Amino acid sequence: MEPIKLRKLQLKDIFPMSRIIKKIGIKEIMKQAAAALEENKEAASKRTTEAKQMQAGVEMLAVVLENIHLAEKEVTDFLASLAGMESEKFAELDIEQLASVFDQFKGLPGLSSFLKQASQ
Secondary structure: OOOOOOOOHHHHHHHHHHHHHHOOOOOOHHHHHHHHHHHHHHOHHHHHHHHHHHHHHHHHHHHHHHHHHHHHHHHHHHHHHHHHOOOHHOOOOOHHHHHHHHHHHHHOHHHHHHHHHHHO
């Protein structure tokens, strides 16, 4: 199978991502993490800020993994859309291909701003 290439994020992607964030229950954690980072931005050293970012990321990942089943269809549809695939075909990807999709997703330009908008 050819390597999967994700398209850039678009306005239309905010709506399904917002539903995913709500279903998975990470909206409050994202808000708390953003507020804590903003609060400590000036006073904290770079090392402290990076540690808090890492902790927030780990907490969000734990919540996502714990609750991903609540938005299985939405996540599959969303990622399939980014990959330009039908949801049924996307759901059949092997684990290496899926890992590649996740790596690409993490590196999408504007992801941070996108997630901020989707979580509001």
